[in-house]
Amino acid sequence: MVSSKRTAPDAMSDIDLIVERLEMRGHRVTESRRRVLAGVLAQPAHFTIDDVVHAARQVGRATVFRTVKLLLDLNILCRILLDDGTLHYRLSTRGHHHHLVCRDCGRVEDFTRCDVPALVRQLARATDYEIEGHWLEVYGRCRACARRDGRARSGRAKNAARRSIGATAGAQRRRRTQAR
Amino acid sequence: MVSSKRTAPDAMSDIDLIVERLEMRGHRVTESRRRVLAGVLAQPAHFTIDDVVHAARQVGRATVFRTVKLLLDLNILCRILLDDGTLHYRLSTRGHHHHLVCRDCGRVEDFTRCDVPALVRQLARATDYEIEGHWLEVYGRCRACARRDGRARSGRAKNAARRSIGATAGAQRRRRTQAR
DNA sequence: CACTAGAATGAGACATGGTCTCATCGAAGC
């Protein structure tokens, strides 16, 4: 709590903050966990577990999975459901929030405004459910992507409409593979 | 606004309706596809692809996957994101709708009221995204489940809170396996 | 400080969900 603020504000301090939360919850702080944390913090906005497995190369695969799950539990990470149905991860902003995801480049914006509670109240009345939570993701195209191929737009529109939430995971794999 | 389970007047006519939609879109109507359709229509409210693979036993696994994807494309099926992050399928009610899912028994209600458009407009203004769609699922406990263990509730509450969207797929597998 | 319980680890087998390939079949238009 009155913890070792041993280093100046650099990447380490982020790790230390998370380490503190681990300790507070009674989890042990091991070298592997530190490495996974460093790997996570080194990622861009959002990433797959595989990205972390590569970033924290000395750590076993199973441990990376366990640690990421732990971070989800602690609300240090959150999940993003991409347009194509695959799940990515990202550092969580504090509190209740949702994601606005660009279908083309995968950029993610957080937003905190959430109109759902009113709907939830009405649903609760109408259905007699005890409502405990909800999941909302909004999909679109960021300005850069919309502008980049504004003219091809009408041609792409049909594909975009086709490309439901359920586009294949395989397509996603290929897309990512090509991209690197 | 809450439409409950579809009652099939008789299964054959449902199949024929779907077959018609396939033909209209220029897809061939094969024996395998009929079998998959029959398998899908024989399912309870929601199901996994594996359930369909078992129901349509004479049909190859790959074909079941292909056919289900086709049905998703045609909006005959829709996906449900369960509490634990796994995807299930269900016959789609017409038009835009969302799901209210019971975390305990997995029951699903559709609802069509959707307050998101207002939010979407505001997001579009604030972020300059072209917004194309959204995904909303609401989680809770149906009346039957809430009543069944009303007393154990306080004890379970903590678990429920823990059990984020990210609960393990393994847990889900086990749950389903036990259940049959 | 040494000791110890038990949490965490890593290797690798395993499970699941899904895609791809390719030879073959068969629906439907002519």
Next chain:
DNA sequence: GCTTCGATGAGACCATGTCTCATTCTAGTG
């Protein structure tokens, strides 16, 4: 009846994630 080409099935393959179990290591205790 022929022909075309979309659909099929078997099975290999891949990605993601979990489980097991022997071993290691953290952190609390004396």
